[in-house]
Structures are given as C-alpha cells and as structure tokens.
Amino acid sequence: MTGLEQINHYLASRGLGQIGDTGLLAQFGFLVRDHLHFQQLLAACAPELRNGMYEALVPYLGFRPKALDVYIIDAAADAERRQLPILKPDGHLEQYRPPEIHGVSDDSE
Helix, strand or coil: CCHHHHHHHHHHHCCCCCCCCCCHHHHHHHHCCCHHHHHHHHHHCCHHHHHHHHHHHHHHCCCCCCCHHHHHHHHHHHHHHHCCCEECCCCCEECCCCCCCCCCCCCCC
C-alpha cells in the first residue's frame, strides 16, 4: 500500500474525505475546536508550511481566528513557560535553558 493509499484509508476510517476531495479542508476546519487547539496544530506543523496551513483552514473554522503571528507568539510563550525542549536545525532536541540576563556595569567608578 502506498503512502497516499495509507492516508486515504486512515481518513476514510474516520469518516473523512480523501486527499484531493474538495470538501476535505472544510472537514478539517470543522474539527478544530478553538483557538488553543488551532495554536497547537499550527505549532506542530513544520514552520515552512504554517502559513499555508493557516490560510487553508481559516475559511472553515467555526470561530474568528487570530492573526497567524499571534498564534506563533502564544505557542512560543507557552513553550518557554513549560520549558519544553528546543528542536535544533539538525533535528536533535536540546534542553531548554532560560536566557541569561546581564546587568549593565558602571565603569565610571
């Protein structure tokens, strides 16, 4: 079974349309519960695909969406608050480290 066939089988087993069906995005949009759920979905999406995902689902959401950058900022703040690991460009996870704050020294004394 090809990857596309596996995806279509999975979608069909959940009562959804198949890849290429015109109503599939509307079905996906209907399944997004609220702002937090949408934020979590966007955060789980690869960064280079987020804008496309956002634009594709917005017309079908059951609530008025925030701007994409608001969801991204909120997700980043949540990740920092929870001290989630950081995904590095090479695909490895790095432990969260709080930013260091350095005071300004007064060299005039």
